[in-house]
Amino acid sequence: MTQVLKIGIVGAGFVAKFHARAMLQVRGVEIAGITSRTATSAEALARFVRANSLGEARVYRSAGEMAAQVDAVAIFSPNDTRLAIVEEIVEAVKKGAALKGVICEKPLGRNLAEARRMVDLVKGAGLKTAYFENQIFMKPIKVQLAQLAPQQLSMGPLVLTRSAEEHGGPHEGWFWDPTRQGGGVLSDMGCHSIAVGWYVLTPLGKSPTFLQPVSINAECALLKWGLPRWRKALLDKYGVDYSKTPAEDFTTGMITFRNPESGQIVKAQFTDSWMFEKQGLRLFMDGMGPGYAFEVNTLSSSLQVFIGDAAAEAVADAEQALEKSTATRGLLAVQHNEPDLYGYTDEIEDARKAFLAGKDAFLSWDYGLEITKLVMAGYLSSEERRSIDLTDPAVQKKLETYIPLIQQGKGKEVLHLL
Numbered sequence: 001m002t003q004v005l006k007i008g009i010v011g012a013g014f015v016a017k018f019h020a021r022a023m024l025q026v027r028g029v030e031i032a033g034i035t036s037r038t039a040t041s042a043e044a045l046a047r048f049v050r051a052n053s054l055g056e057a058r059v060y061r062s063a064g065e066m067a068a069q070v071d072a073v074a075i076f077s078p079n080d081t082r083l084a085i086v087e088e089i090v091e092a093v094k095k096g097a098a099l100k101g102v103i104c105e106k107p108l109g110r111n112l113a114e115a116r117r118m119v120d121l122v123k124g125a126g127l128k129t130a131y132f133e134n135q136i137f138m139k140p141i142k143v144q145l146a147q148l149a150p151q152q153l154s155m156g157p158l159v160l161t162r163s164a165e166e167h168g169g170p171h172e173g174w175f176w177d178p179t180r181q182g183g184g185v186l187s188d189m190g191c192h193s194i195a196v197g198w199y200v201l202t203p204l205g206k207s208p209t210f211l212q213p214v215s216i217n218a219e220c221a222l223l224k225w226g227l228p229r230w231r232k233a234l235l236d237k238y239g240v241d242y243s244k245t246p247a248e249d250f251t252t253g254m255i256t257f258r259n260p261e262s263g264q265i266v267k268a269q270f271t272d273s274w275m276f277e278k279q280g281l282r283l284f285m286d287g288m289g290p291g292y293a294f295e296v297n298t299l300s301s302s303l304q305v306f307i308g309d310a311a312a313e314a315v316a317d318a319e320q321a322l323e324k325s326t327a328t329r330g331l332l333a334v335q336h337n338e339p340d341l342y343g344y345t346d347e348i349e350d351a352r353k354a355f356l357a358g359k360d361a362f363l364s365w366d367y368g369l370e371i372t373k374l375v376m377a378g379y380l381s382s383e384e385r386r387s388i389d390l391t392d393p394a395v396q397k398k399l400e401t402y403i404p405l406i407q408q409g410k411g412k413e414v415l416h417l418l
């Protein structure tokens with residue numbers, strides 16, 4: 001018989017719904033509880049869960065109350081709410097909640113001090129953890145690794161990878177507010193591209209932190225949403241004023257890694273933007289090994305639909321085709337199973353197995369903390385316009401307390417505005 005993990009979800013917005021759709025495809029998980037700041041969003045998600053026989057989906061008033069009734073808590077609420085929620089969960093554990101583990105969506109923290117506090121709290125409570133970085137679990141990434149395993153063994157691992165996540169901009173106001181979210185697109189999506197780049201370069205069978213980060217060179221820019229017309233659009237739609245507290249809508253950078261056994265140097269380039277003017281979300285990854293390569297592009301689908309002008313009025317929900325869709329007519333790319341394509345199903349399955357076995361997931365919060373460190377180093381590099389030496393103990397110390405100017409709401413000091 002399949003052992004069941006009863007999950008309680010904190011936050012009932014966009015990503016919670018995506019995970020619920022993913023869980024429909026995973027055996028042995030139930031959504032036993034939901035708690036959210038807005039009761040209406042919790043009730044709406046609960047209805048979806050019950051209608052699909054995915055669990056009881058009891059709505060709780062708080063994460064602490066829910067923690068006592070479930071096997072694992074999954075934190076899917078905004079970035080600035082995490083720490084208080086973890087404190088509540090830890091309190092519940094101290095009072096006897098028998099939790100097997102706790103899951104946190106990316107990013108683990110808005111800065112390193114916050115991420116470290118999260119890790120210390122759960123360790124103090126003896127909780128197992130899963131850091132949800134879905135892109136590492138993407139089937140195209142896993143399959144290319146398996147397919148190219150013989151080449152890697154005979155020719156050596158990949159030497160260069162390029163990773164990008166891009167779309168036209170987030171769907172809720174808090175993402176655009178750098179003080180709440182942690183910054184702009186580097187904090188929001190750079191964490192994905194940095195993680196997947198590090199991972200695909202890692203030699204087969206080694207841990208995801210085996211390769212040692214040596215240096216990072218990054219740049220952040222405000223290219224579209226700082227222009228007067230688009231600033232006004234942001235202000236009108238979300239009440240966020242980029243003339244006062246701007247964040248970057250574009251970032252790119254290069255991280256150099258060292259193989260501690262062979263001494264070999266390999267590189268991961270990342271590019272992320274909120275100003276991508278194509279059909280919708282695109283994840284792009286490629287990698288070059290000696291004599292072999294791979295490429296993933298999630299905008300190339302085996303399914304395309306065409307909607308002409310005459311029929312466009314009938315389109316109800318463009319996002320049914322693709323996350324962050326920008327068009328409702330023309331030739332549209334459609335992904336029929338985004339939760340699976342983007343890796344959500346496999347990361348949930350991994351956390352389920354790990355927690356039921358009393359272990360951390362493949363990516364623990366310690367790993368999430370390392371990603372936060374690289375993101376912070378990216379901001380530091382962009383601010384100081386220089387390459388950051390990640391092997392320097394003084395840099396490591398500085399990163400522990402560093403808060404990027406953009407995150408402090410002082411983006412005007414480092415971003416260009418018209």
Ligand SMILES: NC(=O)c1ccc[n+]([C@@H]2O[C@H](COP(=O)([O-])OP(=O)(O)OC[C@H]3O[C@@H](n4cnc5c(N)ncnc54)[C@H](O)[C@@H]3O)[C@@H](O)[C@H]2O)c1
Nearest residue numbers: 011012013014015036037038041076077079081105106172
């Ligand atoms: N892996 C991915 O690709 C991916 C995609 C989207 C979002 N995310 C991450 O998921 C998290 C949530 O993003 P989202 O897009 O679902 O945001 P959202 O704004 O759509 O939803 C947030 C939900 O949390 C609730 N909430 C707000 N404050 C709360 C609190 N204090 N306690 C409990 N609930 C609270 C809101 O009512 C809402 O239901 C973010 O950290 C984001 O970075 C990850």
